Structure formats: C-alpha cells, structure tokens
Amino acid sequence: MPAHILLAEDEVLIRALLAEELRSHGLVVVEAANADEAWAYLQAGGRADVIFSDVTMPGTMTGMDLVRRMKQHYPGVKAVIMSGNPGPGNPAELGVFMPKPYRLEDAAKLAFKLLGLPGGP
Amino acid sequence: MTDSARILIVEADLLVRHPLAEYLRECGYQVLEASDGAEASVLLAQAELPVDIVLAEGDAGFELAAWIRANHTGVQVILAGTVTRAVERAGELCEDGPALVKPYEHKFVLERIKKLMAARDRAK
Numbered sequence: 001m002p003a004h005i006l007l008a009e010d011e012v013l014i015r016a017l018l019a020e021e022l023r024s025h026g027l028v029v030v031e032a033a034n035a036d037e038a039w040a041y042l043q044a045g046g047r048a049d050v051i052f053s054d055v056t057m058p059g060t061m062t063g064m065d066l067v068r069r070m071k072q073h074y075p076g077v078k079a080v081i082m083s084g085n086p087g088p089g090n091p092a093e094l095g096v097f098m099p100k101p102y103r104l105e106d107a108a109k110l111a112f113k114l115l116g117l118p119g120g121p
Numbered sequence: 122m123t124d125s126a127r128i129l130i131v132e133a134d135l136l137v138r139h140p141l142a143e144y145l146r147e148c149g150y151q152v153l154e155a156s157d158g159a160e161a162s163v164l165l166a167q168a169e170l171p172v173d174i175v176l177a178e179g180d181a182g183f184e185l186a187a188w189i190r191a192n193h194t195g196v197q198v199i200l201a202g203t204v205t206r207a208v209e210r211a212g213e214l215c216e217d218g219p220a221l222v223k224p225y226e227h228k229f230v231l232e233r234i235k236k237l238m239a240a241r242d243r244a245k
Contacts, residue, residue: 012155012156012160012163012164013163013164013167016153016154016164016170019154023146028143030135030139031135031138031139031142031154032135033135033156033157033160037135037156038135040135040136040241041135041136041139041237043240043241043244043245044136044237044238044240044241044244045237045240046136046139046237
C-alpha cells in the first residue's frame with residue numbers, strides 16, 4: 001500500500017500541482033481544501049503518513065491549529081507547514097517549515113525523506 | 122498515462138471526493154479535484170491541464186454545467202444528483218476507461234464512502 005500524503009491547501013491550483021507532483025512519484029495524495037476537511041478525514045480513520053499544510057485557510061482552524069491538534073491525537077503523522085507568512089507561532093516546533101514559494105520537486109524530495117523511503121525525484 | 126483522459130471531480134465532501142478520485146485514477150484516468158464550482162472554474166482555466174470530462178455531484182453542479190457549456194465547449198459534463206449516482210457514473214466511466222481491467226467494482230467505492238462518513242459522524 002503506497003504511503004499517503006494529506007495535503008491541506010485552499011489555493012486549488014497550488015494544491016492540484018503539488019498533488020500531481022507527489023502522485024507522479026507513486027504516493028497517494030488526499031486533497032483537503034481547508035484544515036476542517038483534513039481534520040474530518042483524520043477523524044474518519046483516513047490514512048495519513050505525512051501532512052503538508054498551508055497556514056492561512058478559510059474555516060475554523062488554521063494549518064497550525066490543525067497540526068497542533070493532529071500531534072496530540074495522531075502523533076505518528078509527520079508534518080510539513082507551508083507558508084509565505086506563517087504569522088504568530090513557530091511552525092518549526094510542529095514540523096518541517098517549507099517557505100513559499102517552493103519547488104514542487106523539493107516538496108516531493110522532502111516527502112520521501114520524511115517517509116524514510118528510497119526513490120522520489 | 123499522460124495521454125489518458127482527464128476528469129475533474131467537483132464534490133464538496135472530501136470523504137466522497139477522495140475515494141471517487143482514487144477509483145477513477147486506478148481505472149487509468151488523470152483526475153483533478155475541486156471542492157466547489159469556484160475551484161472547478163480555476164482548474165478549467167488552466168490550458169496546461171486540459172479537462173475532458175467533469176463529474177459533479179450535488180445541486181451546485183447544475184449552475185456549473187451551464188457555465189461550462191457556455192465557456193468550455195468540448196468538455197463533457199456528467200451531473201449526479203446524489204453520491205450513489207456519482208459512484209454509479211464513475212463505474213460507467215471506469216467501464217469505458219483507459220485501463221484494460223477494472224481495479225474493483227464501483228459498489229465498493231460506495232461502501233468505503235459510507236464507512237468513512239459513519240466514522241466521521243461517530244467522532245463528532
């Protein structure tokens with residue numbers, strides 16, 4: 001069963017391009033349009049090995065809130081926080097911080113590194 | 122794979138959208154995902170991601186279908202009023218799909234969606 005990446009990003013084009021890049025390397029990508037959707041997926045028992053989350057998104061939670069909550073309930077899931085402006089708080093305390101803009105290939109390399117898997121770009 | 126048809130799924134609920142999208146990917150399609158009509162229109166405007174078929178579930182699909190017919194002629198629109206119907210239409214697309222063998226029956230997609238939704242409701 002391939003590794004699952006949960007991707008929470010409200011900019012649909014960024015989400016689609018990053019998702020396609022990760023899928024092109026054989027990963028399963030779950031696309032969430034905001035933090036609430038990503039949380040509902042986790043609560044439904046959906047599989048996630050790594051989460052890539054934007055910070056500022058519509059809904060009741062920011063990406064930082066989502067990752068903080070996820071660390072409490074699902075400590076095994078590794079986190080990457082993506083933002084051009086993370087706002088208050090230190091994203092590096094919650095996971096790997098990936099500043100925007102980033103190269104899609106670098107994001108895929110990071111996913112494989114966190115998964116501890118050979119291969120990738 | 123890069124030459125296979127591209128389907129855009131428009132579905133508000135991730136617990137429906139993701140299993141549907143994965144099923145169609147396993148049937149050999151390239152699949153884009155939008156959570157609403159606004160996201161769908163952004164993806165349809167990308168010339169480098171040409172969409173052949175739009176599969177939309179729920180009431181929002183009707184407005185989107187009219188907009189697509191006016192602005193993106195050549196894109197086939199499939200409207201499904203319910204999740205069950207959306208899964209059935211995905212099954213029909215899979216029958217016509219680029220893969221030679223169906224990965225699994227579409228009824229299993231519906232079962233997976235129902236299980237995920239029940240688990241989410243229990244967690245609320």
